[in-house]
Amino acid sequence: MFEARLIQGSVLKKMIDAIKDIVTDINLDCSSTGISVQAMDSGHVCLVLIELGSDGFEPYRCDRNITLGLGLKALSVVVRCANNDDSITIKAQEGTDNINFVFESPNGEKTSQFEIKLMDIDSEHLGIPDTEYDSVVKMPSHEFQRICRDMSQLGDSIVVACTKDGIQFSASGDMGSGKINLRQSSLVDKEEDQINIELNDPVHLTFALRYLNYFTKATPLSPTVTLSLKAESPLCVTYPIGDFGSMKFFLAPKIDDEDTAAATQE
């Protein structure tokens, strides 16, 4: 028996909205510690990793580890029926083919119940190594979303460069080119407005903006976002979820043609 109730159902709504354009189905791995989801896009270019600790739910019950396969189409249709202030309860019974969702309004006057069929999704579990990143940058999430959106007006790719002077985003195309520089904040009123740049090594990477604009759909989840960069490695974009979870997106970089053969032979 698996049952988990999220008081702030809007978290689930935002999460589903952020991934529905990237993946078509997901496996929810539920255990006593919480729920985790790992899904790659069909091109194997990006991966989303969601981790929700059991303490974000009240109640949380997971008798035995269970994997629930869900199609994103059905899931997003159902979850859209919840109001932003509803609580969402997820229930699944071992040996049955369905997963149940219950949405309750805060005053308890309205209750909605939905049931969708579980899917048999055969996917491998990928090991994501603990990485010592060259640079870790924390910034307001809306700022990152704005930068990605603005740069995609100029070109398909964004170059991200971290040096001791800060982090620079640039793009170019037929129309012209543009550069945005962010520097470490000195004193700010609100912690979430702070730009924090940790630099172990300068790093210079190129990414496809199309994917970044998908990832930034998770902006409503958190006022801050963290970008973790390392040479020749996937970018990690992290949106914390309250104090009990996180949503991470990994994106493989674009590499200059001469290096491509070497990189893809790995």
Next chain:
Amino acid sequence: MASVGKQTKLNFTATRPRPVIKKEAPSFHRPITTDQTKTVEQVEAELNILRQFDLNLKYGPCLGMSRLERWERAQRFGLSPPVEVRNIVMSNHGNTLYSECLWFGERGLV
């Protein structure tokens, strides 16, 4: 502005394949199943085709990925891998003798 470059793929390696709780509900991922009554000769012939695919350098190294992954990768690179390799693997879904390269399970190699 510097040249844009080619999109690479994620290179995270798979850990153990997850044990999937099989359900009877309509599955979008039903493997292609075939009649199980094959002769020993037929099985050998199929496995031989797969081995030839493993050993063919044209499609890159075979270690560290399943045959299907290597086939799909070859397909993406426009190398036109033989369709029968894919068909044989897909019709023997779940059987590592078919899905994994010939050195799978050899300690120190895969």
